[in-house]
Amino acid sequence: MRAWLGAAAAAISVHAAAAPDVALDLRLDPATREFSAVAELWRPPRNYQFTPHPSLTVRRVEKERSGLMRIEYGGTLPALDRNIDFRGVLQALPPMASPEGSYLGAASGWYPQPHKLFTYRVHLRVSGKQKALVPGKLISENTQDDSYEATFDYEAPADGIDLMAGPYEVREKFTQLEDGRRVRLRTYFFADLAPLAEAYLDDSARYIERYSKAIGPYPFFEFSVVASPLPSGFGMPTLTYIGAQVLQLPFIRATSLGHEVLHNWWGNGVLVDYARGNWSEGLTTFMADYAYKEAESPQAARDARLQWLRDLAAVPASAQRPLLEFRSRTHGADAVVGYGKSAMLFFMLRDLIGEEAFATGIRRFWVENSFRLASWDELLDAFELASGRDLLGFSEQWLTRAGAPAVRISSARAVGKEVQLNLTQSTPAYALRLPVEFVFDNRSETRWVEIDREKQTVNVQLTETPREVRLDPELRVWRFLERDELPPILRQWILAKSPALMRVSAVGQSLAGRFFESPFHEVKRPDGEPLLIIGLHADVDAALRRLKLPPRPPQVAGKGTAQVWTIKGSNVAVISANDERSLEALARPLPHYGSQSWLAFDGARVIERGAWPPLVRSIPVK
Numbered sequence: 024m025r026a027w028l029g030a031a032a033a034a035i036s037v038h039a040a041a042a043p044d045v046a047l048d049l050r051l052d053p054a055t056r057e058f059s060a061v062a063e064l065w066r067p068p069r070n071y072q073f074t075p076h077p078s079l080t081v082r083r084v085e086k087e088r089s090g091l092m093r094i095e096y097g098g099t100l101p102a103l104d105r106n107i108d109f110r111g112v113l114q115a116l117p118p119m120a121s122p123e124g125s126y127l128g129a130a131s132g133w134y135p136q137p138h139k140l141f142t143y144r145v146h147l148r149v150s151g152k153q154k155a156l157v158p159g160k161l162i163s164e165n166t167q168d169d170s171y172e173a174t175f176d177y178e179a180p181a182d183g184i185d186l187m188a189g190p191y192e193v194r195e196k197f198t199q200l201e202d203g204r205r206v207r208l209r210t211y212f213f214a215d216l217a218p219l220a221e222a223y224l225d226d227s228a229r230y231i232e233r234y235s236k237a238i239g240p241y242p243f244f245e246f247s248v249v250a251s252p253l254p255s256g257f258g259m260p261t262l263t264y265i266g267a268q269v270l271q272l273p274f275i276r277a278t279s280l281g282h283e284v285l286h287n288w289w290g291n292g293v294l295v296d297y298a299r300g301n302w303s304e305g306l307t308t309f310m311a312d313y314a315y316k317e318a319e320s321p322q323a324a325r326d327a328r329l330q331w332l333r334d335l336a337a338v339p340a341s342a343q344r345p346l347l348e349f350r351s352r353t354h355g356a357d358a359v360v361g362y363g364k365s366a367m368l369f370f371m372l373r374d375l376i377g378e379e380a381f382a383t384g385i386r387r388f389w390v391e392n393s394f395r396l397a398s399w400d401e402l403l404d405a406f407e408l409a410s411g412r413d414l415l416g417f418s419e420q421w422l423t424r425a426g427a428p429a430v431r432i433s434s435a436r437a438v439g440k441e442v443q444l445n446l447t448q449s450t451p452a453y454a455l456r457l458p459v460e461f462v463f464d465n466r467s468e469t470r471w472v473e474i475d476r477e478k479q480t481v482n483v484q485l486t487e488t489p490r491e492v493r494l495d496p497e498l499r500v501w502r503f504l505e506r507d508e509l510p511p512i513l514r515q516w517i518l519a520k521s522p523a524l525m526r527v528s529a530v531g532q533s534l535a536g537r538f539f540e541s542p543f544h545e546v547k548r549p550d551g552e553p554l555l556i557i558g559l560h561a562d563v564d565a566a567l568r569r570l571k572l573p574p575r576p577p578q579v580a581g582k583g584t585a586q587v588w589t590i591k592g593s594n595v596a597v598i599s600a601n602d603e604r605s606l607e608a609l610a611r612p613l614p615h616y617g618s619q620s621w622l623a624f625d626g627a628r629v630i631e632r633g634a635w636p637p638l639v640r641s642i643p644v645k
Contacts (some may be wrong), residue, residue, distance in 0.1 A: 029530040030218070030232070030479065032073060040444055042179075042515065043065065043139060043142040043143050043144045043152070043176070043178075044064065044065055044066075044137065044141035044142045044143065045063070045064055045134070045135065045136070045137065045141055045143040045144075045149075045184075046062070046063040046065075046143065046144045046145075047061060047062050047063075047143065047144070047146065047184075047419050048060065048062075048135055048146045048223070049145070049146070049147050049148070050147075050148045051120060051125065051141070051147070051148070051149050051150070051155065051186075051188060052149075052151070053121055053122045053124075053125050053148040053150065053151055053153055053188060053189075054118050054122050054150065054151055055099070056096060056100045056101075056102060056120040056121070056131040057097070057098075057099055057100075057134070057190070057257055058079065058097055058100050058118070059096075059097030059342050060095070060096055060097060060134070061093065061094070062093070062094045062134060062135050063091060063092070063093050063094075064091070064092040064093075064094070064135060064137050064187050065090060066090040067092050067135075067137035067138075068138070069138060071092070071599050073096070073133075073136050073419065074093055074102075074137035074627065075096055075131065075132050075135075075392060076100075076117055076118055076131055076132035076133060076135070077097040077102075077134065078098045078099060078100050078101055078117065078118070079096050079097060079118075079132070080096060080097065080098050081094060081096045082095045082096055082097065082393035083095040085626070086474075088365060088512065089348070090350060091106050091124075092137075093553075094135055094405040095405075097427060100117075100118050100119060100120040100121065100125075100127075101117045101118070101119050101120075102120070102121055102131075103120065103121035103123065103124060103125065103126070103133030103252060103253075104119060105252065105253075107253055107254070108254060108483075108537065108610075108611060108614075114220065115130060115131070115304070115377055116128050116131055117131055118132070118133040119458050120129040120188075120319075121252075122151065122190065122254075122452075123189065123190070124187075124189040124250075124251065124252035125155075125186070125187065125188040125189065126184065126187055126251065126255075126264075127184075127185025127186040127187075127251065129182075129184055129185045129259075130184055130214075130534070133186065134184055136183070136184075139182065139575070140180035140182055140294070140396070141180065142177060142178055142179070142181065142527070143159070143176075143177050143179060143181060143184060143527070144162075144175070144176050144177075145159070145174070145175045145176065145177075145184065145186075145598070146158045146172075146174045147172070147173055147174075147175075147292035148170060148171070148172045149170065149171045149172075149188050150169065150170050151170070151190075151331060152158055152168075152169075152170065152190055153171055153188050153189060153190055153191070154171050154188065154189065154190075154191040154193055154211060155171060155186065155187065155188035156167075156173065156174065156175065156186075156187055156188075156211065156247065156249065156262070157175050157184055157185065157186050157187075158181070158259045158260040158261045158262055159174070159175035159176050159177035159183060159240075159260070159261060160175060160178075160245060160261070161174075161175055161207065161245060162174040162175060162176050162206045162246050164224075175261070177240075179394050180259065180310075180394055181639065182217075182294060182524055183190045183469070184255070185259050187200075187211070187249050187251070187264055187445045188213070189213065189247075189250065189252070190213065190214075190252070190302075190547060191208055191211040191213065191598075192211075192212055192213070192214055192217050192220075193210070193211055193214060194209065194210045194212070194217070194220035194221070194224065195207065195224075195288045196208050196224045196228075196469070196630055197206065197211045198227075198228035198231060198232070199445065199593050200231075200232075200240055200241055201235065201240070202235075202240050202355040204241075204244070204245070205309075206228075206231060206241055206244060206245060206246060207244060207245040207246075207596065208228060208245070208246055208247070208368065209224075209245065209246075209251075210223050210224060210247065210248045210249075211247060211248070211249040211250060212250045212267075212270070213250050213267055213382040214249075215267075216250055216267060216270055216271065219270065220523075221282065221446075221644070222276060223248045223270075223276060224275045225275075226248055226280055226281075226409065227248065227280065227284060227576045228441060230280065230281045230284035230285070230479075231246060231284060234283075234284065234285055234288060234310075236384060237310070237382070237385065237386075237387045237512075238288050239286065239288070239386060239389045239562065240292075240414070241259060241277075242287060242288065242292040242393065242394070243287060244293075245262075246261055246262065246284065246326065247260045247262040247263075248262070248263055248270075248280070249262055249265070250262045250263065250265065250266075250270055251264050251265060251266050251267060251268060251269040252266075252268060254266040254268065254269065254611070255414070256269065256283075256285040257280060258286035258287075258290065258291070259291065259293040260287060260292075261287070261291075262602050263280070263284075263286075263432075265279065265281035265283070265462075271376070276374070276413055277315065278311075278312055278315060280308055281315065282308070282311040282312055282577070282589075283311075285307045286303070286307055286313045286391070287352045288389060289302075289303040289310075290303035290307065291305045291555060292389070292393055292394065292502075293388070293392045293393060293394075293395065293397050294390065294394070294396050294397065295396070295397070295398075296312055296352050296396040296397060297351075299347075299398035299399065299400065300346070300347045300348070300349060300350075300398060300399050301349050301351060301361060302365065302397075302398070302399050302402050304352070304361045304362050304363060304365060305306055305346075305351075305362060305364070305365020305366045305368060306364040306365075306366075306369060306402075309365075309366040309369040309370060309543045310369075310385075310418075310443070313327055313365075313366055313370070315316070316391065323363070323465065324385075325497055325498060326366050328367065328370070328497075328498040329362035329498055329637065330363075331359075331364070331366065331501075332498060332501070332502070332503075333504075333509060333510075333514070333618065333634075334358075334359045334363050334503050334512075334514055334617075334618070335359055335363065335364065335426075335501070335503065336504060336509050337359070337441060337512060337515040337518050337617070338355075338356045338359050338513075338518055338520065339427070339519065339639060341519045341520060342356040342518065342520070343360075343425040343426040343568040344356075344359055344360060344425050344426050345360075345422060345423050345424060346361070346364050346365055346368065346421065346422050347399065347422040347423055349361035349365070354541055355514060355517055355617065356518055356540075357517050360392045360503045361557060363423075364501060365426075368421050368422075368501070369502045370499070371421075371500065371501065372406060372414075374414055374456075374499060375412075375417065375456065376409070376410035376414075377410070378407060379410045380410035380411075381406070381409070381410075382406045382408070382458065383409040384406035384408070384410065384413065385405075387405040387408060387409055388401065388402055388405035388406075388449050390431070392405075395400050397645075399422060401488075401634050402435070405420050408585075411439045411599070416454055416456075420453050420454065421501070422501070422601065424453075424465045424555045426503070427451065427501050427502050427503050427508050428448045428449050428452075428453040428455060428502050428503070429448060429449040429502065430447070430448040430449070430453075430455060430457065430474075430500075430502055431446070431494060431505060431640075432444055432445065432446055432447065432459070432492060432494045432642045433445045433446065433447050433491070434642065434645070435491075435492045435642050435643070435645065436644065436645050437488045437645070438482070439642050440484060440485060440487075441482045441485070442461065442482070442483050442488070442489065442492065442603045442644060443480060443481075443482050444459065444472065444480065444481045444483065444492065445478070445479075445480050446472075446478070446479055446480075446481060446494075446545070447478050447479075448474065448578055449477070449503075450463070450477050450571070451477075451487070452474075452475055452476050452477045453475070454474075454475040455472070455473065455474050455475070455500065456471055456472075456473050456500075457471065457472050457473070457474065457495055457500060458470070458471055458494075458495050458496075458497065458499055458500070459471075459472055459483070459492055459494055460492065460493040460494075460496050460639070461483070461485060461489040461492055462489055462490050462492065463487060463489050463490060464490060464495065465490075468476045469497075470483050485538070488644060489644050490643070490644060491641040491642060491643050491644055492644060493639055493640065493642070494640070494642075500524065504637075505640055506564060507638045507640060508637045508639070508640065509639060510589075510620055510635030510637055511589035511591060511593075511594075511596070511620060512592060512619060512620050512634055513587070513589060513596060513613075513616060513618075513619055513620070513622075514617030514618060515553060515589075515594075515596075516538070516539070516553050516555055516596045517538060517539060517540055517614060518541075518590075519539065519541060519552065519553040519616075520541050521541065521542075521543075521552050521555065522539050522541065522543045522544075522552060522553050522554075522555060523543065523544055523545075523546045523547055523550055523552040523554045523555070523558070524543045524544070524545050524554075524555050524557065525547070525548075525549075525556045526543070526545065526555070526557050526558060526564075526591075527556060527558035527562040527563055527566040528557070528559045528562040528566070529605045530557070530558065530559065531532050531558065531598065531608055533607070533610065534557065534598070534606050534607065534609055534610050534613075535555065535557060537611075537613075538555070538598075538613060538614055539555075543555075548570075549570070549595070551594075552590075552594070552632040553594045553596075554594060554595045554596070555596050555597075555598065556595065556596070556597045556598070557593075557598045557599075558598060558599060558600075559602065559603075560599050560600070560601065563575075563597060567597075571591070572590055572595060573590060575588065575597070575599065576588055576621060576637070577632060578631065579621050579623045579625075582630065582631055583623040583624050583625045583630050583631070584600060584601045584602075584605040584607055584608070584625055584626060585598070585599065585600035585601065585605045585606060585608070585624040586598075586599050586600075586621075586623050586624070586625070587599075587609075587613065587616075587619075587621065587623075588620065588621040588622070588624070589620045589621065589635070591635055598613075604618075604622075605626070606623065608626045608627045608638035609624060610629070611627060612624070612627050612628075612629065616629065616632065618632055618634065619632045619633065620633060620634040620635040621633055621635075
């Protein structure tokens, strides 16, 4: 059993003292971007100094013997940058304001934070026909023709305050939990999104009910869906802040919304001890995004696991790092580890201890760690206690080692009523529990085998001799797939360390800059690095003939204004378009489709997409 490192020190009561640690009284004029605030800090650390964002200036500081510090500050905030793409919003952002929307992120230096975790009260006033909010319980609000005023309390331990404002239309309804509490549901939508409000409110209620039953009662008194003018997808306590364009997509309510609701338990209800690793993104992905695929069909769930393993193979070896080092997503390689590998860990853990023990462990973790800092240690302790199993070996290899094992069946031989499997894996060896499918003439069956050495022979007792065997055909183990199991996807080019660009028309350089995550170099001919060919249709076709590469595949040929595809059996991908404008339209959406092998676009809209089918390697039984 691993130690509960610092659990006592990390425990913080959900019931705050009568006075919050931080009380803010602020004014924001989005039209002029003028911001002013008075902050009162209750018993801040000795010699505490507030260093605000460079756009803000501290005007006055007063300290009282009672332990109260009063700070007056303000200034003109930077303008909202509408050119920020989805990668840009993952980086450090300044506090930004404009009439079309304002976002003052928790890490942007817009308020004083005297402690790592703190309680707060925010009283805000916003000029113009605007609404504004911060995470927390709405205590009061008042709307005038030219201003909006509201007060929010957050009595649980928080690690930051985000502020959002915009020309919002607010819709509201209440849902009642089994424990009798009423939860206020709201949408803060721009006018063109207003027709979607009712569906978002209904689905928010459905997700809150679902996870209250699976984990424990919803930990807050509200949940809001807030539209962002930026391409964001942020989850905060009591709300989610999602890009307005994304909110219009029909699948968001069926996937992303549930993910963000669940973060009110994982990450906001149980807080992440980031110094010891971020477990919340993987657990949320497993219990939301992946769970929805399982509910859809076994094939959809397998496809999701295949995508995680394809993404793993797309990350260069130099960018692989242990899951324990994941803190937050700043680029694609982070997401592969912190979301995909982490979710697969929970999938393998459930396979190992069983669904009942897994569900019990989830509820135990919640009860024992609500509104506390928690790490992988506390999480895996809960599963150990629920299952009665020692998980130290399991957790150490999957948390502390980078990459994954490469494992295969090298040969299979029938010996009487046994099948002798010779397995190999990469060095140093993992302790692996592997499903093996035995294929007979008219049926198949799966057995689990265990290995812990680089080369190992395992004997499996059967009633008849199988024709062939397949290792992990349902993809239940985090591992490097073999080459024929790995049809190429665009993420292999997006994450390439030294990608090459071949422009066969006088266009495409700026698109390449948005597509690749690492600096690219232009070439006239292939140089061995992952190569992206960009150009207009006629020039691309001529280049493919010159390089003796296959023509554009029928999946995209003649469709839309632009086509993108990877070439099987090569390290070449292609972007081809009708004209320069059609290429430019891909700059924002294309990097979102790294999991695909081919796409067809009509402007910025995807009209066709898919991934080349993988093969499952079969080994004949001799």
